[in-house]
Amino acid sequence: MKDAYGREINYLRISITDRCNLRCRYCMPEGISCVPMDEILTFEEIERVCREAVDLGITRFKITGGEPLVRLGCPSLIGMIKKIPGVDQVTMTKNGVELKKYLPELKAAGLDAVNISLDTLNPEKFLTITGYDRLTKVLESLQAAVDAGLRVKTNTVLQRGMNDGEWEKLMLLAKDQHLDVRFIELMPIGYGADGSMVSNPDLIERIRKKYPQVQHDSAFHGNGPAVYCRIPGWQGSIGFISAIHGKFCAQCNRIRMTAVGEIKPCLCYEESFDIRNALRCGTKEDVREVLLRAIRTKPQMHCFEKREAVTEKKLMAKIGG
Ligand code: SAM
Numbered sequence: 001m002k003d004a005y006g007r008e009i010n011y012l013r014i015s016i017t018d019r020c021n022l023r024c025r026y027c028m029p030e031g032i033s034c035v036p037m038d039e040i041l042t043f044e045e046i047e048r049v050c051r052e053a054v055d056l057g058i059t060r061f062k063i064t065g066g067e068p069l070v071r072l073g074c075p076s077l078i079g080m081i082k083k084i085p086g087v088d089q090v091t092m093t094k095n096g097v098e099l100k101k102y103l104p105e106l107k108a109a110g111l112d113a114v115n116i117s118l119d120t121l122n123p124e125k126f127l128t129i130t131g132y133d134r135l136t137k138v139l140e141s142l143q144a145a146v147d148a149g150l151r152v153k154t155n156t157v158l159q160r161g162m163n164d165g166e167w168e169k170l171m172l173l174a175k176d177q178h179l180d181v182r183f184i185e186l187m188p189i190g191y192g193a194d195g196s197m198v199s200n201p202d203l204i205e206r207i208r209k210k211y212p213q214v215q216h217d218s219a220f221h222g223n224g225p226a227v228y229c230r231i232p233g234w235q236g237s238i239g240f241i242s243a244i245h246g247k248f249c250a251q252c253n254r255i256r257m258t259a260v261g262e263i264k265p266c267l268c269y270e271e272s273f274d275i276r277n278a279l280r281c282g283t284k285e286d287v288r289e290v291l292l293r294a295i296r297t298k299p300q301m302h303c304f305e306k307r308e309a310v311t312e313k314k315l316m317a318k319i320g321g
């Protein structure tokens, strides 16, 4: 269905847990508490939301977290959503630590694609950024996902003085493999507000200097706001999600649901609508009404470029990115 600005809303990002097996400094550093399990939506409740969403024209679902695979039975949820008539795609965003182990189950459940967060290829930096020595597991998962024929994208958040020198090494992952490498500008959400963002226009300039043959890539790469370029002869493309320097809101097609059932019209603002109460105490119509309210009140644009106007106080790990 269309929102008040004529945008077709066909995509729902679902965070299924606020727990994580990493502690990325800009997202969920040490010492953050998690909500009790009885406050988290059950898989059956999530499935009910998806059924109502499909009726409203939302046919693409992204499972995220926290880290979605730390929730027991995650592959079975993928299967439950895939089986809903009218569902077009179920994809995941994840950190890759446990992906290799669950890959066969996820594929069997019908997972369509996976985004893997990868901020560095240096084991010591990985430890510094995430708090854990788990880079090898992430790289093994990345390779396994590509080998299994899944559509794979990597997501990198560059920070000045931390991993910004690694843009080229990370980009080169797309040279010989069928995967897209994407750079996401650090957003002023949660601890992201304290970090040192690398601007994508600056990064693109650096790429142009080193690879003058780089071309705009207009092929369709998925549901997101990324803009892509390609280097002739490379297998994969390079994507840029420029939350601060690229106003992609006119094409925004999404709403979000947190693990406790808050439906968020826009990432940048704190406004949300409680669907858990509708699921636990209301009717099917009440559930649908919450989704409709979120779509109808979706703001025209975010305000990430004006930090003081961002009202969202939750951590990104509680929202799902
Ligand atoms: N744990 C999974 C993962 O890391 O992919 C899924 C959840 S995580 C919140 C989703 C994405 O949000 C990750 O790619 C992460 O790097 C990104 N992210 C977290 N905080 C961010 C921020 N402040 N600005 C931009 N991206 C952020």
Ligand code: SF4
Pocket: 020, 021, 022, 023, 024, 027, 028, 065, 066, 067, 094, 095, 117, 316, 317
């Ligand atoms: Fe966990 Fe993903 Fe946040 Fe890192 S970015 S702390 S892996 S939720």
